[in-house]
Amino acid sequence: MAGEILIKPDLQFVKRVMAAGGDTVKQCYQCDTCSVVCNLTPDQKPFPRKEMLQAQWGLKEVLSDPDIWLCHQCSDCTVYCPRGANPGEVLAVLRQMTIEKYATPPLLAKAVGDPKFLPLLILFPMVLLFLALKLTGHWNIPEGTIVYSKLFPTLLVDFIFVPAFFFAVAVLAKGVMAFWQDINAPHPWRVKVEGNLVGNLIATLQDIIFHNRFRTCETTYTRSTNHLFLVFGFIFLLIVTTWGFLNEWVLHNEPPYFLLSPLKLLAMAGTASLLYGIWNIVKERQANAAKAGYGSYYDWFLIYVIFTVGATGLLAWLFRLVGIRILAYPTYFLHLTAVFMLFFYAPYTKMAHIVYRTVAMLHARMSGRGF
Ligand code: SF4
Ligand code: SF4
Known part of the structure; x- marks a missing residue:
């Protein structure tokens, strides 16, 4: 029938x-x-x-x-x-x-959601970074003034992190394109999209960046504000990374940068915003656990990775300022481990929500569902 x-x-x-x-x-x-x-x-x-x-x-x-x-x-x-x-x-x-x-390979996504695999997920970047230092003859705490590029030359960092970044982007792009195809496939429950893709995408991004819809939540209203701090922390740090990359490859202006340089100030603001946001998210989740649920291991995996990125970044900066070499370099190593986990595992962790939610909101807007 x-x-x-x-x-x-x-x-x-x-x-x-x-x-x-x-x-x-x-x-x-x-x-x-x-x-x-x-x-x-x-x-x-x-x-x-x-x-x-x-x-x-x-x-x-x-x-x-x-x-x-x-x-x-x-x-x-x-x-x-x-x-x-x-x-x-x-x-x-x-x-x-x-x-x-939608992740490739799905096994890695399963591993991210299973606490049994946590040691392996941490060990992988640690071994990779260790091998990179060992093979390039940098596996020693450098003498003299603390400069992190003495341990990890910028070229070595780029050699590891640029492919990791593009791997994550490729996996996310593949997944989200398949998702877009599926949500637009003919089905009696589906709604059709129409209108200008670029114009609607811009409007969707505006909505996301200011958390307009997120703010209408009631029980965990503060989550939207804390999440906003997190988003702006990431945006600042993304600008810092791009700026540093351009400095290195276009302007040939190598680190270290002086303490109050605009790049450093933006990095500090980004780290502070990131830590403030994630710290409040943890507190808010604990305070609302009885009525709103504590969240799954999968949720907490990302929270802890973001927290580790912020905390090790801050500590590495402080140890460098006060000149404690023996703590500064190992902390920087941990910081790079956490950054690698954040980016490389992004298509498999809750981080992927950035693209899937954007696409879903775009779809809702283009299908006239009141967005
Ligand atoms: S958690 Fe429930 S009430 Fe809140 S946005 Fe999701 S479906 Fe709606
Ligand atoms: S029982 Fe709970 S989850 Fe199910 S429809 Fe009612 S409110 Fe929603």
């Missing part, structure tokens, strides 16, 4: 949702309270009730549902759910599984 939808439930999928942290999904009895209280959901085809149903029934297509990315995990729905089904957390699990689905 025309218009019929063939439903293919997958029990293994339900078990995976439950094992990954969505163990409450079966408690949902479809009352729709969650969709009513959610301030972010569109009027047409609202979430998260329909996603709870799809997850309960083992409908894997939910992983190609852009709506799971329109949720900012504010937990308003979790607070009001009369069955304790934790819809906010279930959607977070579905996003994690989506990242896993």
Whole structure:
């Protein structure tokens, strides 16, 4: 019959949702309270009730549902759910599984979500950096004034980090293009996109950069402000990295830079913003754990990596200022390890939400869903 939808439930999928942290999904009895209280959901085809149903029934297509990315995990729905089904957390699990689905290789995404593999994920960049130092004859604490390029010459850093960065960009691009294709594939539940892609993308990015939608959350309202600090911290540090790269390759102006140089000041502002944001996110998660959930290992993996990047960056700077070589260089080594983890694993961690959420918000805007 025309218009019929063939439903293919997958029990293994339900078990995976439950094992990954969505163990409450079966408690949902479809009352729709969650969709009513959610301030972010569109009027047409609202979430998260329909996603709870799809997850309960083992409908894997939910992983190609852009709506799971329109949720900012504010937990308003979790607070009001009369069955304790934790819809906010279930959607977070579905996003994690989506990242896993579109990542290449998916095994690495599975490893990022499994605490058993944490030692390996830390060891990989450490061994890589160690080998780089050993093979280039730099595996010693340099004498004299502390200058980090004495340990890791800029060329060596570029040699490791530039390919790691482009690897992450390529994996993310491949994943997000497949996601875009899937969310636009013909399906009775899907909505069609129309309009100017570039104009809508600019409007979407404006919305994201100022967290306009994120700010409408209630239960964890402060999360949007703290997240904003984090975003601006990253933007500042991205400018610093690009500036440093241009200094090195175009202007041939090698570090160290003097303490109050604009580059250093921007780096300090970025680090401070990053640390302030992540520190408050940790505190806010702990304070709201009883009503909004504590978050999964997958959430905390990224939080700890970002925190380590900020903390080791700050400590490496302080140890250099006070001249403690024996602490400064090892801290810098740890800092580079954390930075590598942040970038290289980005397509497999919650960091990937930057591109998937952007694409989903763009899709919502272009399909007239009130964005
Ligand atoms: S998740 Fe909770 S609030 Fe939402 S439909 Fe299910 S039972 Fe109702
Ligand atoms: S966590 Fe917040 S944004 Fe996400 S579905 Fe629930 S109420 Fe909506």
